[in-house]
Amino acid sequence: MLIKRLLRFAVTNVVLFTLAFSLTIIPSTFAKKPQTNLLNGLHTQNTKPSTTTPQQLVSQGEALYQSGRFTEAVNVLQQAVRIYQLEGDRLAQAAALTNLSLVYQQLGSWKEADATIDNSLNLLGWDEINQKLNVSHPKSELLEILAQTLNIQGELQLGQGQTDASIKTSQQAEQIWKKLGDNAGVTRSQINQAQALRVAGFYRRSLNILNEVSQQLISQPDSVVKITALRSLGNVLQQLGELESSQQILQQSLEIAQRLQLSPEISLTEFSLGNTARVLDNTKDAIAHYENAALTASNPLAKVQAQINQLSLLIENEQIGQAKTIIPKIQSQLATVPTTQAGIYARINFARTISKIGEPRNIAQILADSVQQAKTIGDERSQSYSLGSLAEVYEQNNQWQEAQDLTQQALLIAEKIDVSDIAYRWQWLLGRLLKAQGNTEGAIAAYDTAVATLQSLRTDLVTVNREVQFNFRDSVEPIYRQSVELLLQQKGRGKPDLNKVRQRIEALQLAELDNFFREACLSNQFVVLDKVVDRDHPNTAIFYPIILDNQLEVILKLPNQPLIHKTSVVNHQQVEQAIAQMRDTIVQPEANKKFQAVSQQLYDWLIKPVADELKKSGVSTLVFIPDGSLRNIPMSALYDGALYLVQKYAIAISPGLQLFTPKPLAQSRLNALAGGLSQPPKNEEFAPLPNVKVELKLIQQSGVSTTILLNENFKSTTLRKTINAQPFKVVHLATHGQFSSKAKDTFILAADKRIYVNELDSLLKSREQKRTQPVELLVLSACETAQGDNRAALGLAGVALRAGARSTLASLWQIGDDSTALFISQFYHQLITGKTTAEALREAQLKLLSSSQYIRPLYWAPYVLVGNWL
Incomplete structure (x- = not known):
């Protein structure tokens, strides 16, 4: 299971973690030693043999694993490992160790999982085989266990963010499956490669592999592998924004799962269909799919996650009455959710979801319990997230010092284990808390750190899940805007650092474009138009309007002069309303007077404060780097009561990025x-x-x-x-x-x-x-x-x-x-x-x-x- 990657989604948004749950490519299966002919495991759970063999222990471990009872599964598998070791059966011991590693992954015990899988590979002689893989001497049963072990190691590596290593390991597994002539094994390894490529942000390469796999499966009979391949393809298509195709492919996966009557597969695919319908803004269908996913779920965790997604969607669409009917159902099932990383995050996400409508004491208790559970299983990542989420509850109650203590604990853990995707949230939270307590300098430092962390995370932020697009304005954009507001309040040396303010707002625009394209494809360099204006084109001025909560800021660059800063005290709702009215009335032939009135209001906020400086400078061209919804209106139509701006100046827009060296459009041979x-x-x-x-x-x-x-x-x-x-x-x-x-x-x-x-x-x-x-x-x-x-x-x-x-x-x-x-x-x-x-x-x-x-x-x-x- 790709636990760490799944948790990365959770960091961004309550919805994201549960959405991500369906993206696991191949449900992890236990490694089998061929000659042991192990039982499926589900039939052994209620049968207590008189003499428990190691094979039966492995089967019991599998049954416990499938039902989400991971701690018990560890104990059972450890017994099997010891018996195989005493018997000197290295192959069976290696297979049991591989399965034990798989369970450790579910518990979030990464060190134990790594050590156990390494032990298994050593028993199998992987280093030697890897050097001589083309030699025929290894027995097929050894190779089969080895390939299964490499599959699970690839998942383990991906779960820890080691995408390159995961791809390589899956490719090695594929090579072995090919040597064994096992087409199903080859397909599984290829799908795991596609998953790693998707996580790394290489959507197109991932899509190419999955398309090839799906074509190969068309003529094959219905199977779990076919269901999984189609579901994986549908999920990648969703990531790429090809939503209609995603829906079509996922429907094919669902129909096969229904024909085979495989409830776990039906649940996972219904979940994916819910996610795609959600992105398509088809709330009714999304809710229906989540309900079906919960009904057919094979374990309590999958059921709860589907219900949390449904709950968050209902709250998002302000269907509070219906949402409140689901809350008791989820609460009643939380006790049955296993104490694993995924289980802890389900609890955290539930608490964060109901925080918008729920009882703060209940939320605090759920989160406090999550902190203890994370400590119990030794999972520092979920411990950090639990602590930070609890700090946010204290923040909502204006308990600043308690919130700050918890935040610093959460941040210390996040920085210790180097999880920047969580750390930036707590850096931001710390900045808010310091600001609330009047510590402006400390707040600025915290925001600076949060912004720096976000910029280091560019690729991760845009590849986690397409759903981050609707969440960008909640979890990323406010950090930049609040930071700018603080910087403008800073009085050090008499004036705020206007150049830093410009760079900060341009960093936001870069992040917006990254989010728009779903890839960090643009050069991370701030535009430096100052030199262009000062040296080559002294007839040009550059406008940086910035919309903040309670003011509209304008930074003006005139040729060979220091930056000029003006503030209009007006809240962002008024600005947004004026922009919307200007945009609406400008296209109405009979609304010219209304248009001129609202256009003049915007002129008074944006241009009038610097009109005298513009006139004195003698500039003839204005270049705007518009912020937010200011992009939606033509600056040329701003009205001063007598003239439009275009009647005074030539006007252009810059996205704030220097992609090409500015130079005149050649007049000859056009x-x-x-x-x-x-x-x-x-x-x-x-x-x-x-x-x-x-x-x-x-x-x-x-x-x-x-x-x-x-x-x-x-x-x-x-x-x-x-x-x-x-x-x-x-x-x-x-x-x-x-x-x-x-x-x-x-x-x-x-x-x-x-x-x-x-x-x-x-x-x-x-x-x-x-x-x-x-x-x-x-x-x-x-x-x-x-x-x-x-x-x-x-x-x-x-x-x-x-x-x-x-x-x-x-x-x-x-x-x-x-x-x-x-x-x-x-x-x-x-x-x-x-x-x-x-x-x-x-x-x-x-x-x-x-x-x-x-x-x-x-x-x-x-x-x-x-x-x-x-």
Whole structure:
């Protein structure tokens, strides 16, 4: 069992641990010595033989293991090991030791598990066999036990975070199974490799293995291995965000398990189906699957975990009445849950779940019991988590000193055993407690440590489980924002460290993008635009607006001047409400006065405090690094009561990351690949874009050398082929698309398919294998942000980064074909005349604004420039 990895999920969120439970790839089975013909074990539990043989002890140990009675299983297996040792039966002794190691894993006794598995491998002569594996002298029975032992060692290594070692061990096991001609063993080892690759974040490699395994199993009869392979594939697909495929594959796994009437497998697969339905926001189906998982569970722990998932989902959806009916059922079963790592975490997760609606004394008692249970089995990881969770209960009751004592105990253990994924939570908690007690300097130090730990955990945070995406705003983002708030309160030397504040908020933006892509794929370097502005482009100012709980902060960088800091005292709910109102009213043709009022309010908070400094500096371009939902509104449409911001300045957006060295878009020999769809595919519910053909022709007429892919010629395959044909500086795509805060919902539409954001790097960057120059400018002229998603513009930043273009020009909402054609014509005309990209955008917007037909921001404001503005 992959205990440590499962617990890593628990660290992030109550939901995560229970979600992760279903991700165990192969249910661990006891190693068998072939000639002993051991019983299944389930038949021996109620039969007491007159003379207990070591074989019967192993069978009893297996039965105890399957029922979750791990401590008893240890005692029984230790007896079997001693008897085999006295009898001199090294093979049987090795098999019993391997099984004992498996039980130790369940108890969280990692040292004992490691020592026991090593002892087994020594008895089997693994070192010698490993050197001569191609030699035929080892007996097949020895090799079979050895392969089983390596399977379990691979799980043990993975459980301790040793992914590379786990992959290697599983590959060695696969080699032995192949030598034995055991296809089922080969399949098990391949699935274990896929699991290790998934945990390491190599989802695609994991998916490739599982796809291959599943293809091999299609023609094979129904079996546990087939059920498990399909379930594993479904879980990886869920991780990759391919949710419909995940659901389909998991349903196949469930149907086989039902035909074979295997309740444990039915339970695990129902659980996985519940997880996928949950990510799909299908609450009703998710609850039904969790209920089925609990009904068919083979042991109390699996049942309780399914019920906890159901409980957390009900609470999340504010179905408190129904949630309260489940709580007594879980409480009544907690006593039957074994005292193991997984059992302790089930109790902790239950306590954390009911803390939102429950009785604090009961929660504290459950957590205090968990601390003692963790001490009993010697599991320091779960002890740290129990102590920290208990500290949070004291925090809620304003018992600061008690909470701090418990937090420091939890943190000391976490740092001692080097579990950063737990440590950052207690560092954050310590910062909150110190702040509450007025120790600002101590709180800042604690937050600094928490942020540093988070940054060291980038890969782990984004590979634990896709569900972390909805939890990011609860367990990661607040650390950065609270830290910034503290830094701005710091009075040391008269002023806060504004550069550190900028770096901290940019680190948050980096973490958001990592979370969006589900991989730590971006260079962990803060953007240093100061040098660009001071040295090369002294006509540019950089805005860093930051939304905090009770204030809106603005840090302004003017050329060759110290950073300027202004504060507007307004709470984040008011800011968010104003942003939402501006976004809503800007697209309503008859709501111009309402729009101007709320736009002016945002102008007063963001721009007015520094308006005089901007005017004196003589800058002509403003580059915004917007925070949070500020990405969803066009800064060009901020209104001062008489003029829009675009009437004063050219405006661009930066995602805060220096991915390419800024340089002007070359004015000579400007060439473009222009693709578009005037008629979307029949299976897509998008309106026609009749003026796309006109739009693409206008690019040609502006003087840009243009290659056109229109309608049926605008396929993903054709686009990939054409973009590699020559080094296009501009890629212009006039087609429907959507930006979302989720990568799975961010795409552009081609004639043959949706091209999702995660495919853009392989599509548009594929030419980099042949050519060294990236795309200078990517234009997306008919896209829009997803409705009801207040962070949808994060998808625009994602597209800009994934495409690898120096600049991306896109629309935040869809507008009429006529105005788009006029805008595009003017934009390219200005580029040809030598304007910077930001200036060309401004001139095109002013062209529309000067027309009585298109004067409203509805028509000219949606266009935003992300990245290089030169």
